Amino acid sequence: MAATVQLNEYNGVGTTETTGISNINFGNSDTPNLTPSSTPITAGANSYIKYIKFDLTNLSTSNKIDNLQFYKSAGAYVTGEGIQCSLRTSSYAAPSYATPATTTYTDQTMPTSDPGAANWGIATSLSGSLTATGKSDYLKMQLQTTVSTPPGNVNQKTFTIEYDEQ
Amino acid sequence: MVNINILKSAPDPVEPREPHPFSPDWRVTIGPVIFTGDGILSKEVWAQKDLIDTFELLFKGVTVKLDLRNGSIWFCPYGAEPQCQHHPNLPRDTKFRLIWFRRMRKEMFTEDKNTAAFECLYYGFGWQTTINGKNERFGYTIKPDSQKEGSFYPGLPNGGE
Numbered sequence: 001m002a003a004t005v006q007l008n009e010y011n012g013v014g015t016t017e018t019t020g021i022s023n024i025n026f027g028n029s030d031t032p033n034l035t036p037s038s039t040p041i042t043a044g045a046n047s048y049i050k051y052i053k054f055d056l057t058n059l060s061t062s063n064k065i066d067n068l069q070f071y072k073s074a075g076a077y078v079t080g081e082g083i084q085c086s087l088r089t090s091s092y093a094a095p096s097y098a099t100p101a102t103t104t105y106t107d108q109t110m111p112t113s114d115p116g117a118a119n120w121g122i123a124t125s126l127s128g129s130l131t132a133t134g135k136s137d138y139l140k141m142q143l144q145t146t147v148s149t150p151p152g153n154v155n156q157k158t159f160t161i162e163y164d165e166q
Numbered sequence: 167m168v169n170i171n172i173l174k175s176a177p178d179p180v181e182p183r184e185p186h187p188f189s190p191d192w193r194v195t196i197g198p199v200i201f202t203g204d205g206i207l208s209k210e211v212w213a214q215k216d217l218i219d220t221f222e223l224l225f226k227g228v229t230v231k232l233d234l235r236n237g238s239i240w241f242c243p244y245g246a247e248p249q250c251q252h253h254p255n256l257p258r259d260t261k262f263r264l265i266w267f268r269r270m271r272k273e274m275f276t277e278d279k280n281t282a283a284f285e286c287l288y289y290g291f292g293w294q295t296t297i298n299g300k301n302e303r304f305g306y307t308i309k310p311d312s313q314k315e316g317s318f319y320p321g322l323p324n325g326g327e
Contacts, residue, residue: 002185002270005284022279036277061205063212067325073273117324157276162287164325166206166267 003065003165004058008135009033010051013099024052024159026083026143030100036153043080044147049100054120054136054163066129067164068120068136071111075157080146083110086139087119094124094137105142114160182285187310190289191224192266206268221264223291223308225315230291234262237293237304252304254295262293265305265326286310292322 006020009032018032026047027039041047056065070087084105086095095107111119121137122128130136189205196217201210211218223230229242237256242248254260270284292305305322 002284007274022281023276024274025276061209063207063209075276156278159274159276160271161274161284162269162271163284164267164290165270166212166326 001060003056003060003062005065005163006055006057007161008053008055010053010097010138011100015097019055021052024050024141026050026141028102041143041145043145043149043151045145046102046104047143048102049098049105049140049142051095051097051100052139052141054122054139054161056130056133056135059130059132062165064129064131064166065163066122066127066166067118067162068122069115069118069160069162070120070139071113071115071160073113073158073160075155078150078154080149081143081154083141083143084108085110085141087111087115089115089117089119089126092119092121092126094121095140097138104144105140107140110141114162182287182310184285185283186268186286188286188314188316190308190316193222193224194218195220207266215264218264221266223316227315230318232264232291232293234264234293236260237262237295239292239305254304256295256297260295260297262295263327265290265292265294265303265322267326269323269325288323289316290322290326292326294327 008017008019009021010017011030011032021032023033025034025036027034027036028041029039030048054068084107086107088108118126120139122130124137191204194201194211196214196219218234221232227244231240231242237254238250239252240248240250268289269287271287272284274280289308291308292303294301294303303322307319307323308316311317
């Protein structure tokens with residue numbers, strides 16, 4: 001049987017954990033599993049920062065999980081839209097948690113193709129691994145807009161998560 | 167029938183829609199002891215991974231054998247002579263480490279509820295060693311084909327050891 005994994009989101013002052021999230025939508029609320037139409041972002045503003053972790057809940061017959069990768073694989077940005085994140089394939093530093101806010105976050109541009117190597121760390125290292133139940137480092141992300149961003153829905157996005165199982 | 171003609175373009179493999187579209191059978195030798203299994207290494211073999219002498223993938227029409235004592239890779243079609251596809255010709259004391267892993271993937275769509283499980287994209291198969299202080303890797307990507315056997319593509323993606 002394969003390893004069992006899920007994504008978790010963390011919110012609020014107390015780092016409230018929601019396990020097994022079903023979406024990573026961005027919005028004007030520090031809430032997991034958002035419905036974007038209920039939490040629209042005003043043009044020129046940012047979404048609440050999202051903190052996500054990859055969570056190995058059962059290693060089962062597997063031996064090791066590593067090489068964690070995350071990228072936007074589909075969905076064009078509209079004018080002025082972009083996503084900043086902590087993902088990088090070198091000079092990696094694990095992001096720390098802070099109460100999510102809409103303050104502009106500046107780090108790396110969300111990759112839009114397969115990074116070809118780990119870009120999401122485990123145990124503060126891109127070469128880190130999980131050999132028992134446990135979680136990755138935080139992945140920190142924020143969707144940002146400008147006053148030029150047109151009203152209405154942005155295009156649907158596809159995020160791809162990959163890992164190696166040995 | 168397994169496509170082992172790695173010198174030509176292979177047909178596009180079927181995109182996996184199951185967590186494990188195929189789990190290749192393997193056979194490992196560590197000295198006089200033989201271990202068998204399928205998919206990723208069993209925990210028993212994993213614990214002795216650095217002692218593996220040979221690692222074989224057992225498909226219906228062909229056996230693929232990696233000899234970690236010298237880094238050679240052999241394709242052995244059923245009923246035919248084995249073909250050495252690669253021999254690195256490195257010094258005798260070169261230490262080769264097995265690369266054998268599967269790449270798992272999940273897509274999450276905004277505006278949708280995403281409940282699908284991770285799926286196996288491919289397996290990475292080969293060896294890794296250190297030459298003059300630099301890591302060298304050689305091997306293949308094995309993708310599921312329409313018959314749920316493996317299609318071999320030269321070139322090893324990042325991952326494994």
